[in-house]
Amino acid sequence: MALFGIGIIGCGAMGTALARGIAASGAISPADLWIYDLDKQKADAAAGEMGLQTAAGPEELFGQCRYIFVAVKPQDVAAAVDSWKDLYRPGVHLLISLAAGVTIKFYEERLPAGSKVIRLMPNTPCLIGEGAVAMSAGSAVSPEEAAAAGQLLSHLGLTVPVPESLMDAVTGLSGSGPAYVYLFVEALIDAGVTAGLNREIAAKLAVQTVLGAARMLQESGRHPAELRNEVTSPAGTTAAALAVLEKGSFRGDLIAAVMAATERAGELKRE
Numbered sequence: 676m677a678l679f680g681i682g683i684i685g686c687g688a689m690g691t692a693l694a695r696g697i698a699a700s701g702a703i704s705p706a707d708l709w710i711y712d713l714d715k716q717k718a719d720a721a722a723g724e725m726g727l728q729t730a731a732g733p734e735e736l737f738g739q740c741r742y743i744f745v746a747v748k749p750q751d752v753a754a755a756v757d758s759w760k761d762l763y764r765p766g767v768h769l770l771i772s773l774a775a776g777v778t779i780k781f782y783e784e785r786l787p788a789g790s791k792v793i794r795l796m797p798n799t800p801c802l803i804g805e806g807a808v809a810m811s812a813g814s815a816v817s818p819e820e821a822a823a824a825g826q827l828l829s830h831l832g833l834t835v836p837v838p839e840s841l842m843d844a845v846t847g848l849s850g851s852g853p854a855y856v857y858l859f860v861e862a863l864i865d866a867g868v869t870a871g872l873n874r875e876i877a878a879k880l881a882v883q884t885v886l887g888a889a890r891m892l893q894e895s896g897r898h899p900a901e902l903r904n905e906v907t908s909p910a911g912t913t914a915a916a917l918a919v920l921e922k923g924s925f926r927g928d929l930i931a932a933v934m935a936a937t938e939r940a941g942e943l944k945r946e
């Protein structure tokens with residue numbers, strides 16, 4: 676039987692963001708978007724707000740949906756899979772996991788042979804449709820199926836395919852990345868206050884500067900060094916500031932930070 680529905684297991688921050696993104700895109704009728712949570716009240720609240728369907732249990736979800744998103748915490752994945760592994764049909768369902776550190780093999784070992792599993796590493800800007808999402812597909816997923824899943828995910832932001840072996844690196848860069856940007860903006864605001872601006876104005880200028888610079892990079896497609904050179908005149912103010920950042924190993928610290936997060940992601944997976 677061909678199923679058309681999209682199901683989301685877990686109605687927390689990510690599950691709700693996903694439901695909101697897909698519902699808002701108009702790519703699917705709300706009647707075909709199903710959500711399920713152990714806490715039915717939570718699912719009902721999210722479904723009511725967006726006009727979606729609430730599944731009474733995994734049976735209904737797997738009976739209605741082809742794409743099944745797993746959006747529960749990593750430590751809850753094993754129990755969740757145990758509760759519906761007998762409902763999974765390799766020829767019917769495609770599982771898409773958002774759980775950090777949980778491998779495709781973890782699912783494949785628990786589900787029937789030939790199971791189709793895609794693993795994602797999203798980040799929090801997915802909550803506003805501006806996420807950076809990396810995606811790896813298991814060996815049973817065809818290129819067409821991976822492309823269709825990528826299309827669905829486009830409602831969360833930018834999606835890029837990566838080999839699963841690089842998921843820890845993705846965690847270090849874009850998964851944890853928003854926190855680096857928040858720290859940068861926080862420091863920029865403090866710097867503005869130190870230089871004499873009031874905090875409210877400094878915050879507005881700092882946020883818009885990061886937003887504007889990111890959009891310049893995105894829209895021009897140019898290398899960051901090129902854009903940086905254009906705002907760095909000889910013996911000017913920007914050159915004076917950049918000299919301080921390079922002396923303080925801004926670039927080296929950022930590389931070391933991403934490497935530390937990447938290594939920590941590997942450790943957490945082993946734990």
Ligand SMILES: NC(=O)c1ccc[n+]([C@@H]2O[C@H](COP(=O)([O-])OP(=O)(O)OC[C@H]3O[C@@H](n4cnc5c(N)ncnc54)[C@H](OP(=O)(O)O)[C@@H]3O)[C@@H](O)[C@H]2O)c1
Pocket residue numbers: 684685686687688689690711712713714717745746747748749751754755758773774775796797798799850
């Ligand atoms: N939030 C992020 O920024 C972020 C970023 C990257 C990746 N992720 C990944 O996204 C996943 C979800 O994260 P989250 O922050 O949205 O978690 P969350 O807010 O805790 O939401 C998970 C929801 O799933 C429910 N749940 C637990 N076990 C279930 C089961 N067997 N069946 C149905 N529902 C179940 C939980 O209920 P209870 O609360 O009652 O347990 C909770 O409502 C995680 O695996 C995480 O690694 C999140």
